[in-house]
Amino acid sequence: MRKFLIRRAASSAIVLAMSVVLVFVSIRLLPGDPVLAKLGAATEVTPEALKALREEAGLNRPLLAQLFSWIWNALHGDLGSSYHSQLPVAQLVSERIPVTLELTFFIILIAIIFALILAPLSTHRPGGRVDRIIGYGTSMGLSVPGFVIGIILILVFSLRLAWLPSRGYVPFTEDPVENLKLMILPAITGGLTATPYLVRYLRASMLEIKQSSFVRTAEGKGLSDRRILFRHILPNSLVPTLTMLGLIVGYTLSGVLVIEYMFGLPGIGSLAIESATKRDYAMIQGVSLTIIASFILTTFLFDILCGLVDPRLRLDKGEKSEV
Secondary structure (H helix, E strand, O other), X not given: OHHHHHHHHHHHHHHXXXXXXXXXXXXXXOOOOHHXXXXXXXXXXXXXXXXXXXXXXXXXXXXXXXXXXXXXXXXXXXXXXXXXXXXXXXXXXXHHHHXXXXXXXXXXXHHHHHHHHHHHHHHHOOOOHHHHHHHHHHHHHHHXXXXXXXXXXXXXXXXXXXXXXXXXXXXXXXXXXXHHHHHHHHHXXXXXXXXXXXXXXHHHHHHHHHOOHHHHHHHHXXXXXXXXXXXXXXXXXXXXXXXXXXXXXXXXXXXXXXXXXXXXXXXXXXXHHHHHHOOOHHHHHXXXXXXXXXXXXXXXXXXXXXXXXXXXXXXXXXXXXXO
């Protein structure tokens, strides 16, 4: 188990380092100047003033010096200050991340509920009418972008039926009912986007388990199809599905930018878009680091969980071949 943890931790650290460098360099290759974006329409600005502002923001130093300085400060918990608000990046991110985590929780909850309902229905009679309908539905869900689903939900449930609000956010501690009402549409939007992946993966896993020898033994003993499905096939199919669930959680954390911006949720996704329009390098770097670290940490935890559930995953390649 120790070797397994070391391997996973080392690979995660390498991915994190490479991602941080890539994001840092990519941001500075984009067109635009954060100093000019901060000044806006101001015209009476001398070159000396621009030089002083760039020096104050640390943008006049070599790229490698900026990179190593930012990494060193980030390792000590200092993500810098926003070029526009002058507030610490870590403070702004910490204020926004609870909204993103709440939305992610509801999205994953909806995806899991739908997957646990649709995948068993689909594998009960493969190739049947229900299986084909679910297959068409998941194919449509994979094809339609999330923002299109969100627009349709807003048009139907907010504008036409006036059942749910379309934008805004109220903390759960202030008004739980209003908080849940505001979370329904964005959670369904993200849930319908994530569900097809989980349904297809769980269905494929269940069909593979269905061909196992212990399932045929259960059938030979005369157990009912429902008992075999829910007692033997589904529990054993959840183990490999954890890997896909970890990826979905990670992608959801990093992919709620459009959903948050569309529904007016003050999460890190909205913060990232606002910072990008202002060319706020420090804020974009802080948000990107938070998203990347969250994704890597999530997949790392799910890898550990899968290793605990299935000991074969903890073996080296040589040990697996011997087994």
